[in-house]
Each structure stands twice: as C-alpha cells, then as structure tokens.
Amino acid sequence: MSTFLRRSRFSGRAVELDSMESAFRDVSGGRQRSFLLGAEAGGGKTRLVEEFASRLSGRALILKGGCIEQRESALPYAPVTAVLHELVQLRGGPAARSLVGAEGARELAWLLPEFGETSQRFDAGIARARLFEVLRKLFEELAREMPLVVVIEDIHWADQATCDLLRFLATRLKKIRIMLVVTYRPEETSAANALRTTIADLSLSEGAEVLTLPRLQRAEVAVQLEGLLGRPPTPAMINEVHTRCCGIPLFTEALIDAGGSLRKDFPGSLNDYLLRSVRDMPAPTAKLLKGMALGGPHITHALLRSVANNADLELAELLHPAILAGILVPDDDGYAFRHTLIQEAVRADMIAAEKVAIHRAYAEVLERGPVPSYRVWHSVALARHWRGAGQAENCLRWAWQSATEAAATFAYADQMEMLKLVLAVWPEVDDAIEVIGADHCRVLELAADAACWAAEAEQGLAFVERALAEVDVDRDNEQLAALLLQRAVMRQHALIPGEIADLERALDHAPESTRLRADGLGQFSRALILRGEFDRARRLGDELKDLSERLDDEEYRIEALIVAKSLDMASGSYHIDALWSVVARARQASIGRVEVLAGAALLQALFETGKYVQVIEVGPAIFARTVEFGQARYIGAIVGSPLCRALLALGRVSEAIETCERMAALDPLPLGLVHVLECQAEIALVLGNSDQIAVAARSLRSLPPGPQVASRVAVDLLRFDIESRALAGDMDQSAILVRSALTHFEKQGGVSWPLLASAMRVAVDTNRKDVARQFADLAARSPCRNVVEEAERLGILAEMLRSTGSDLDAWESVAQSWADLSQPFRQAYALMQAGGAAVNAGKRAKGAGHFRRGADLAHSIGAPLLANQIETLAEKARIDLRDGKEGGMPKAPLGLTDREFEVLRLLAAGQSNRQIAVNLFISSKTASVHVSNILSKLSVPSRGAAAAMAHRLRIVDPA
Numbered sequence: 001m002s003t004f005l006r007r008s009r010f011s012g013r014a015v016e017l018d019s020m021e022s023a024f025r026d027v028s029g030g031r032q033r034s035f036l037l038g039a040e041a042g043g044g045k046t047r048l049v050e051e052f053a054s055r056l057s058g059r060a061l062i063l064k065g066g067c068i069e070q071r072e073s074a075l076p077y078a079p080v081t082a083v084l085h086e087l088v089q090l091r092g093g094p095a096a097r098s099l100v101g102a103e104g105a106r107e108l109a110w111l112l113p114e115f116g117e118t119s120q121r122f123d124a125g126i127a128r129a130r131l132f133e134v135l136r137k138l139f140e141e142l143a144r145e146m147p148l149v150v151v152i153e154d155i156h157w158a159d160q161a162t163c164d165l166l167r168f169l170a171t172r173l174k175k176i177r178i179m180l181v182v183t184y185r186p187e188e189t190s191a192a193n194a195l196r197t198t199i200a201d202l203s204l205s206e207g208a209e210v211l212t213l214p215r216l217q218r219a220e221v222a223v224q225l226e227g228l229l230g231r232p233p234t235p236a237m238i239n240e241v242h243t244r245c246c247g248i249p250l251f252t253e254a255l256i257d258a259g260g261s262l263r264k265d266f267p268g269s270l271n272d273y274l275l276r277s278v279r280d281m282p283a284p285t286a287k288l289l290k291g292m293a294l295g296g297p298h299i300t301h302a303l304l305r306s307v308a309n310n311a312d313l314e315l316a317e318l319l320h321p322a323i324l325a326g327i328l329v330p331d332d333d334g335y336a337f338r339h340t341l342i343q344e345a346v347r348a349d350m351i352a353a354e355k356v357a358i359h360r361a362y363a364e365v366l367e368r369g370p371v372p373s374y375r376v377w378h379s380v381a382l383a384r385h386w387r388g389a390g391q392a393e394n395c396l397r398w399a400w401q402s403a404t405e406a407a408a409t410f411a412y413a414d415q416m417e418m419l420k421l422v423l424a425v426w427p428e429v430d431d432a433i434e435v436i437g438a439d440h441c442r443v444l445e446l447a448a449d450a451a452c453w454a455a456e457a458e459q460g461l462a463f464v465e466r467a468l469a470e471v472d473v474d475r476d477n478e479q480l481a482a483l484l485l486q487r488a489v490m491r492q493h494a495l496i497p498g499e500i501a502d503l504e505r506a507l508d509h510a511p512e513s514t515r516l517r518a519d520g521l522g523q524f525s526r527a528l529i530l531r532g533e534f535d536r537a538r539r540l541g542d543e544l545k546d547l548s549e550r551l552d553d554e555e556y557r558i559e560a561l562i563v564a565k566s567l568d569m570a571s572g573s574y575h576i577d578a579l580w581s582v583v584a585r586a587r588q589a590s591i592g593r594v595e596v597l598a599g600a601a602l603l604q605a606l607f608e609t610g611k612y613v614q615v616i617e618v619g620p621a622i623f624a625r626t627v628e629f630g631q632a633r634y635i636g637a638i639v640g641s642p643l644c645r646a647l648l649a650l651g652r653v654s655e656a657i658e659t660c661e662r663m664a665a666l667d668p669l670p671l672g673l674v675h676v677l678e679c680q681a682e683i684a685l686v687l688g689n690s691d692q693i694a695v696a697a698r699s700l701r702s703l704p705p706g707p708q709v710a711s712r713v714a715v716d717l718l719r720f721d722i723e724s725r726a727l728a729g730d731m732d733q734s735a736i737l738v739r740s741a742l743t744h745f746e747k748q749g750g751v752s753w754p755l756l757a758s759a760m761r762v763a764v765d766t767n768r769k770d771v772a773r774q775f776a777d778l779a780a781r782s783p784c785r786n787v788v789e790e791a792e793r794l795g796i797l798a799e800m801l802r803s804t805g806s807d808l809d810a811w812e813s814v815a816q817s818w819a820d821l822s823q824p825f826r827q828a829y830a831l832m833q834a835g836g837a838a839v840n841a842g843k844r845a846k847g848a849g850h851f852r853r854g855a856d857l858a859h860s861i862g863a864p865l866l867a868n869q870i871e872t873l874a875e876k877a878r879i880d881l882r883d884g885k886e887g888g889m890p891k892a893p894l895g896l897t898d899r900e901f902e903v904l905r906l907l908a909a910g911q912s913n914r915q916i917a918v919n920l921f922i923s924s925k926t927a928s929v930h931v932s933n934i935l936s937k938l939s940v941p942s943r944g945a946a947a948a949m950a951h952r953l954r955i956v957d958p959a
Contacts, residue, residue: 009227010051011249012220013044016211020052020181023209024060027147027179032207034170034180036199039213040326040338042250045183048213049151052181060179061146063087066153076161077111079152080135084112087142099141104134128161132168139169143177155184155198163198170205186212187326187338215247219661224252229260232695235667237262244340251341274345277325288318289327292335293346294358294388296381300334306365307358359388379405380414383421392428393435395421400436407450410592410630416450416459419443441470445479448486455633455669457494461487481510485520492527493634493669495706499527518547518556525563526597529570530708538567558586558594566601572785574605583622592629599625600639607642610788610821612649619643637663637672644679648686651824651861656683670703674713681720686825688865690727693720711748718744719755726762727865731944735766742771751782753792760799765948767910769803776800791817795830803951808837815850825866828857832870839877848879855881896937903930907943908950 016037023033039045053062065082088096093114097105106119107130119130142148152158152166170180184199203210216224221242225233233241240262245251254270255263278289288308292299295307305315319335322328327342328335337343347355363385370378379402386394399421406415422443426432433439438446444467451460464487471479488502503524510517521544528537541563548556561582565575579602586595599622606615623639626632640663647656660679668676677696684692697720700713718741725734741759745751756775763772779796794814801807811834818827831854838847851874858867874881896904899920906916917927931943940946 009224010047011223011227012216013048013051013213016048016213017052017055019209019211020048021055024056024147024149024179026207027149027177028059030175030177032173032176032178032180034202034205034208035182036203036208036210037181037183037213038186038210039183040187040248041185042248043213043215044249045213046153047249049153049181049183053149053151056149059147060149061090061142062149062151064151064153076159077165079155079158079162080165081111083150083152084108084115088112088114100134100138104137107131107134108138128164132165135165136169136172139173139178140176143173147177147179149179149181151181151183153183155182158198167198167201167205170202170208174206185326216242216249216252217247218242218665221245221247221252222664224249225256228253228256231260232699235664235673239665239667244344246340248339251339270341271345271348274339274342275349277327278342278346281321281325281327285318285321288315289322289346290350290354291358291361292328292337293343293350294355294385295362297340297343298331298334298336302333303362303365304335307361356389359385360391363389363391363394377402377405377414380418383418387421387425392425396425396429396432396435399425400438403446403450407446410453410628412450412453412630413456413633416447416454416456419447419450420459423447441467441479444470445483445486448483448490452486452490453630453634455493455667455672457490457669460490461494464490477509478511478514478516481506481516481520484509485516485523488527489523492530492706492708493671495670495674495704495708497707499708503527513547513550515551515553515556518544518551518553518559521547522556522559522563526566527708529563529566532570532711534567534570537563541567554585554589555591555594558582558589558591558598562594562597562601565605569601569605569608572783574609574786576602576605576609576611579605592625592631596622596626596629596631596635596639600635603639603642607646608788609786610823612646612822615642615646616650616652619646633666633668633672635672636666637668637675641675641679645682648679648682649821649823649825651857653683653686653862670706671708673703674700674709674716678716681716685723686861686863688727688863690724693724693727697721697724715744715752715755719752719758722755722758722762726765726948729941729945731762731766731948732942734762734948735768735944738762738766738768738771742774745778751778753784753789753796757792757796757799760796762948764799764803765951766944767803767908767947767951772800772803787817788821791821791823791826795826798830798833802833802837805837805840808834808841808843811837812850824857824861825863828854828861828863828866828870830854831857832866832873835870836873836877839879844877844879847877848874848881851877851879852881896934900930900934900937903927904934904946904950907931907934908947910947 020035023035027033037045037048049064053064056062063083063086065079065086084096093116097115100108103119105115106117107127109115109118110127110131139148139150152162155163155166158166166180166182173180182202202208218238222233222238225238225241241252241255245255251270257263278286281289288304291308292304295303301312301315305312308315308318310318319328319330323330323335326338329338337346363382366378366382366385379398383395383398383402386398399418403415403418403422406412406418422436423440426440426443429435436443444463448460448463448467451457451463454460464483467483468480468487471483473480484502484506488499488506491497491499491502503520507517507520507524510520521540525537525540525544528534528540541560544556544563545560548560561578565579565582568575579598583595583598583602586598599618603615603619603622606612606618619639619642623632623636623643626634626636626639640659644656644659644663647653647659656679660676660683663672663676663679666672677700681693681696684690684696697717700717700720703713705713718737722734722737722741725731725737738759741755745756756779760772760775760779763769763775776797776799779793782793784790784793791814794810794817798807798810798814801810811830815827815830815834818824818830831850835847835850835854838844838850851870855867855870855874858864858870871881902920903916906919911919913927913931914924916922916931917924920927931946934946935941935943938946938949940949
C-alpha cells in the first residue's frame, strides 16, 4: 500500500503511548512486560509502535518482526526469523552467534543461515523445545546489556509454532528486562480459535496489558491532515475525511492526493485493498453485499430480507461469512459495513445494470410502506432509489415530498439536497408543475432558503441567481424581495460585498404591512448593528416595532425587542433581566428563529458584563437549541463564541478548547469562522503559544475581506500580531506594530480595550514611554461600557505606573478587579506585577505572597508561559515559591554575571554597544560579547527581546 501513502503527522494515541512508556519504565527496573496492541486494519498499530520506538532511542535494543499473510499456510516462525535477521544486521553474524554459543547457533541456523551450520534433528518435539530454550537464552543475554523490546506484528497471520513460542516467552522471561509488543487485528482473529486462545493466554500472563486502539476523533484527524497538507485543513475537509474514513489513519492518508486535495475516487491500490475481502466471499454472499452497498448506511434485516427475497435462515447463512470477515457489523435489527470506504468501493465496482436492478428492487419494496427501524427517511430513500432506477417522475414526486418533510423538521441540509434532486430531474418530466404543484422558480427559491439555513452560501447564491433570472421583476415584487433578502443574508455570512444594497432594494420592493417587510427590517437592523451603524439600525428597529403591532405578530414583536436590546448593549446599557424574559417569551411562543437570536444576544450580554458562570450555565442549552432548529451551522459558532471565551476567562482551558473544536466542526461560513479563529487565538494567548496565534492570524487574513466585519478583523489581526511577535521574542517588530495601534485609535476615534491593553504592555516592555503615555491618556478619557472594560482600564493605567516604579497599589487593585470577575489568567498576571512592585518597594514578604498566589493560579489553569515568568521573577528576587520564604538580597538573576547585569541594565535603557562601552569603560567588542552572552542566557533572539524581558520581569529598575 506504500504506492499511494505519504507519511502523516502522528496524531492521538497519547494515552496508549503513556501506557507503553510506563511499561518500559517497569522493564528498565527489571520486570518483564507484554503489550498486546489491537486495532482494525489501517488503525495505526504500526505507526504507534514506530512512535514508541523513536522515543526509546538509545535507551533500548529494539528488534522487530512481522507475520506474513499466507493464503494457504503460514510460514513457520516468520516473525522470529525477521527478529534474528535484524539482530544479525545490527551486530554481525559472529557477535550474534557468540550470544548463544556454538550449539545454540546451530539451532538458530534452522531459522537463519547466517548462524552457520544446522544441528541434526531427530525428534520434532525435542527440537522445538531446544529452539525455544535457545531463543530464551538469546533474549536474556541481550537484556543483560540493555532493556530489550521485541515487536511481533500482525499475529493474526501467525502460524501455530509462533503462537506457542510467544506463550512460552511470556511465561519464561520473568524478571528479565524485556518487553514483548504484539499487534493484531481483532476482526481477523475472531474466526480462528487458535489465535483467540493465544491472545487470551498472552493477556493473562504476568505483566501483560491489552490495548485496543479506538478510531481517531475529529480533532485528531485534523492534526493528521495538517501534517499531510502542510497547512491547516478546512473544516469541510476535516468533516468529509472523518466521515468517509471513520477515523482510520491509513485511509486518511490514502484519500489525500499529492497536490493536497481530497480524492473523490480511490487510488487503485486502496480500492483493491478494500475489495480484497469482499472478493474472497462466496459468490452468493458477494452478490448480497452489492445489494447492501446501495441500501444506505444501515440496513434492517426486514428490508434486506424483502429486497433479497430470502428466508431468514438462508439470509443468515449468506451473511455469516461477511460478518466473520469483518466486512459487516451486525446490531439488534440490521447490518452496516464496518468501513464506509468498503461500502463506497463495492458501489464503485458495480456495473450500471446491477445498480439499476437493485435500486428498483429497493424502491418497489419501499413503495409498499415504511420499513420499521429503517434509519433513512422513507421518502428520501424512495426518491434516491427511483432516481437510481431511472424513473424520473417517481423520483420527482418523492423528492418533493421528502423536501417538505425535511423543512417541517428543520433538516435544512436534507431539504436542500432533495430540492437539488427535484431540479435535476425536472427536465426529464413533461408535466413537473402538475406533479408537485409548484413552478421551477418557486423550487429555486425554496432551495435557496434551505441553503441559507444550512449555511451552504455558495450553492444558495447560485440558486438565487437562477431564480432572479426567472422572476418577473415587474409583476412579482414580493418574490423579488424575498430572493434579495436571501442573497443578502448569504452575502453576509460569506463576507461578500453587496449585502446592504440587496437589503435596500428588498425593502423598496417589499409591500407595506407584510411579514416579508418585517423580515427585511429585522435582517437589515442586525446587519447594520454588525457594522456599527447604530443610528440607522435604531430607526429600522423602531419601524419593525410599529409594523409588528400593526400585524399583531408576536414573532416580530420579539425580534424588535432583540434589536432594541442589542442597540442598548452597544451603548453600555445591559438589560439582562429583559433579555432573559425575551428568551422565555420566544420559547413559549415556539418560535425557534427568534429564540436563537434572543439566546445569542443574552449570551453576549452576560459575557460582556463578566457574568461568566451564567454564560456557562445557559450557553450549552442555547447551543443545543441551534441544533434542534437546524441552525447550528448557520449561527452555532456565533452562539458558541461567548461560551468558549467565558470558559477561558474562568481558566477552564481544556473545556474552552473542546468548545472551540465543536464550533470548528460545524464547518461554519466565513462570518462564523471569524468567531472560531478569534477563540483559537485567545486560547493560544493563554497557553503562550505564539505559533498557534500566528496560524489563527493567517487564517483570518485568508478569509474574504468583507465589509461586514472588516474593522473588527483589523483590530483582531493587529492585536494577535503584537502578541505573537512579543511571545516569539521579536520585540522590535512588536513595538512597530504598537505604533500602528496608536495610529488605528487616532483614525477610528475609539478604542478596543483588549488591543489597547496588549499594545500598552508591549510599549512599557520595550521602553516606548512616549507611546505608553499616549495610551494611558487614551485609556483615561475613553468611556467604559461595563466592569470588564473598567478592569482593562485599571490594568492599562497600572502598566503606565510600572514604568515609573510606583505601581504596587495599582497592581493590587487590578488583581482584585480580575479576582472579582473570576478571571484567573488576568489575575495571575496582575499578581506577578504586584509581586515585582512589592519587592522593588522593599516589601519582600508581600511580594512573595503575590508571586506564590499568581504562580498557583497560572499552574491551575494550564498557562505554562505565565507560570514560568512568575517563577523567573521570584527566582530573581530569591523567593522560594514552595513556601513563600525569601532568601537574602538578590544577586544578578538568571545566571548573569554582575558585569552582564550592568550591560543588560544599559541595554534595556536603549543604549547601543558603543554607548554601553563608554559607560562601563570597556571596548565595544567586549560589550558585544556581553550582549551575546546575555541573549544566550535569557534564551531570546534579539536585543529588543532582552530589553523587553528585563522590563517585564523587573530585572532592571524602571527609569
């Protein structure tokens, strides 16, 4: 299979690797261990063993052997022969022979000629016993030199002799530094009693452990794909690969072509591999599998019996070989293919006539009525099978019915697919309008609407354009307005220009006092709020409120309230109780669309006011409602964003990561993807991972530069660039970007508090006092909308005081503000600065307390970089964080000599090497050498980074 595979990044398996490394530690201590590693074909057994072996480099002798698949009979001792061959390759023949002596070498020569002449054999039983003893002695001798790891792969293909040998070794090598690693496929041992017995015996031996590798989760597949592509994969690619490959690493590798694209068809070698077991089936079973391949992801026994026209007993006999071979997986009421790719391969291997006949058979059975427990919608199955059978009119009728049913259950993606099928067969049916009772333009409009809710903007926009080409703009204003509203919302979510023009034109054509106009007013108001055009949005919101009263329509009354409360939030007026009431009112009225909108507004209000616990309490339920109403892909990322950020604010980093992964798994459109990428960058900031921040920033830049969020994304990018450069030690570039932030604020006439906080910190770290003063002035005169922004402002002003050395009280106030908001990461940073200020003020006991509390917080939330910074500063102050005790007066920190400390102090003040040389009465060359040593000891790449670290960690006194 190597003809189509490329090596991907190792992903997942952390638990299994930890278990194997723990076992190896036992082995190093003198205890024998055995590991049985089970996984289905392509499940990653070999790759896990390779990764484990790479981690043991230099600590163990590793010998590998594999069993060979033999169709008739297995080659005796094949894996042992491979192990011996590898030993001879490593040590040479003479050295290998010396380990077992002349007699032992003659026994091993039966397996490998390099061991010399063979011994004479008379009794097979005695010969086998002697061989086993020689191998035991060989492994014992090798284990005396260093720990020995013997890997036997694919034991499901092993001969009986090899199985007996493994049982012997597992019980006779106790207290020897040896680790046996045996891999197998559970599905291929189920039919062979001898192999089942071997695995059972090995698993019961002393020191044995059995691991079964699960399929990779979606996030793990994403890591694997990133390694194959050399770039982050799109959510759509991750979803498709995870669905098609079921988390099997080998199949994931096979589906990515050399150009980094996803294959729609299989490479020949993979196709042959997948079909191999199918082609080995008896002819009647193979024929039945073809029929099942067209039946959907799961086929009930009752449906299969009817389609195949077989009695239960006969059907069971036909299915039995496929189940034993692991092709099919049975459950209580039916069967499914073990791998989706096997099912796809079987379908691809069928000729057209076979497919037509089988589709017709399914359709005729399903026409008699729904099949109990069938996991495919009855109407959907009929539409698809009649299409496969070439019956266009029957397909049209059932596709239209299934689209109607899908819309009623909020299954918008299914509705869109069925309407696409309606459009596909439309030209083949002479009286299509009479069959379904709707014209072609109406079908296109419905398809566009379904695509909109399913977040399939590209397809939806294509439907709209086709419908606009058919609509009579002079006669049907209402249909024209509806299509323009659909195009506007899809342009918004795809970040495409033209949305506002569409909304304006739609309102021009929407008749007065209609629900359609109310739809347009609500949509237009939200679009303007997104862009920050609040005055115009308020006027439209007021019109919506008046219209909702004229229509006496509860849905639009609620929507008008949501618009009004969203506008109040923008001005700093948060009506939390009123928003709770709006959500309850929408739920009581059973209006899913506005309930989700109200829930999103509530979560945002709670988050902005620092009520993170409430966000976490209510957020999952609101997110679940987006799923219930079929809007998860449409708005799920927007709803999930405050939930993810609230978890992060509270220091629940792992849960924030999981939430962010769920948001990404929705495969949102660009507007939703902005929220996902922002969350990814915020998480990376807490973890101190500059590379991941940069990756998120690059992904943000790759999105369409839509006007809907252009200002927001510009602020995001500037902040993320400042932070990633600073974390990477590129303080000079970070300082340049800080000046760009100042220019941005001057141009916009307002502030983004997170950006201002990041820029201020770097300005102080890089000793840009003039810029820092301007930031402080800006913070002092800018209004705060909520308590979170008040805490941000306190922090910014404290940073300014940090540059003067009079900041202890300020930082203690900042730390308390973040503590009141339950933000441990921000609190820990403030405590670090408070600790440094206390030490500088001679209050070392207080400083020790601040350091210790800050370090505890940083460690508790998994913020390693911040924890390291706090510990470094405490070390500089000679404070023991374990108990808060302080040492004597601090000496030069971080391993610097006294002279290097003096050089660093002048470097941090902005002096050149020549100026440093003059001040210290040394040569410029000597000053340069000192600077190089400082950069090395501080592990930073540049003078600017060294200066920033000196200021941030208070290694030098503020000027």
